Amino acid sequence: MVDIIKRFCIAVALGLCIGILFLGTQTAKAEEKRDLLEVEDQTFIWPTVGEISDTFGTREGKHFGIDIAALEGTPVVSAANGVVSKSYVSDTYGEVVFIEHDNGFETVYAHLHDRFVSEGQAIEGGSQLGTVGNTGRSQGNHLHFEVHDGSWNIDKSEAIDPLFVLSEKDSDRYAAWSLDSAYENDTEDSEAVYVMSNLPGMGKAGDQERNVVGQPVKMVESGDTLWSISQLYDTSIEELMEWNGLSDESIIVGDLLIVDQ
Numbered sequence: 073m074v075d076i077i078k079r080f081c082i083a084v085a086l087g088l089c090i091g092i093l094f095l096g097t098q099t100a101k102a103e104e105k106r107d108l109l110e111v112e113d114q115t116f117i118w119p120t121v122g123e124i125s126d127t128f129g130t131r132e133g134k135h136f137g138i139d140i141a142a143l144e145g146t147p148v149v150s151a152a153n154g155v156v157s158k159s160y161v162s163d164t165y166g167e168v169v170f171i172e173h174d175n176g177f178e179t180v181y182a183h184l185h186d187r188f189v190s191e192g193q194a195i196e197g198g199s200q201l202g203t204v205g206n207t208g209r210s211q212g213n214h215l216h217f218e219v220h221d222g223s224w225n226i227d228k229s230e231a232i233d234p235l236f237v238l239s240e241k242d243s244d245r246y247a248a249w250s251l252d253s254a255y256e257n258d259t260e261d262s263e264a265v266y267v268m269s270n271l272p273g274m275g276k277a278g279d280q281e282r283n284v285v286g287q288p289v290k291m292v293e294s295g296d297t298l299w300s301i302s303q304l305y306d307t308s309i310e311e312l313m314e315w316n317g318l319s320d321e322s323i324i325v326g327d328l329l330i331v332d333q
């Protein structure tokens with residue numbers, strides 16, 4: 073008899089434990105969801121226009137931002153209103169700008185070619201803070217962009233995936249492109265300009281084509297030839313030339329080439 077009571081007690085205790093565990097996970101899930109919703113309420117302007125060449129959480133979880141490949145000199149804008157918290161040269165980030173936003177977030181813009189803002193300066197969302205470059209620990213021109221739900225710290229523990237909070241509105245997506253940029257007047261690098269201006273979606277904000285992010289484009293790297301790129305993307309030199317309006321086979325490092333249609 074005592075044995076039966078013992079067993080009964082153990083069963084009840086186990087049941088309680090499982091119940092508590094179950095409730096616990098439900099609550100945790102609800103909280104996660106609420107946090108995500110709060111984050112999603114924040115929308116940021118795209119800091120530049122280009123091809124996403126690397127996403128958040130890659131490199132064994134050590135990539136705490138997204139990379140947006142674009143030509144050197146492409147405008148980089150502040151993702152929201154805020155104050156410049158840092159603007160300096162770092163060994164790893166290169167020419168880098170940090171902005172603290174009114175909502176408590178901090179954003180980071182790294183590997184810049186030029187910086188146009190200094191510490192303590194107030195800046196509006198969509199205002200230019202610099203240009204895309206290849207400074208610091210970087211291979212090829214791109215913007216490394218981080219969003220922190222709180223202040224930046226060395227462990228980057230507050231970093232979130234920028235794609236969660238970047239606005240889907242075209243006016244926010246192409247803010248950097250709608251700035252008066254050097255492209256139209258740039259004669260030194262006319263081939264690159266030609267390719268850039270012919271990319272689908274690379275028109276001014278408000279144009280109908282809108283798919284540059286996620287378009288099958290490749291940035292030309294040193295050592296690339298039209299032949300090697302055609303092999304990589306299972307296409308032909310002729311098609312690449314046609315899609316990109318090239319009159320001969322010469323390509324320039326940093327060019328963005330359409331590689332599929």
Ligand SMILES: [Zn+2]
Nearest residue numbers: 137138139216
């Ligand atoms: Zn990066």
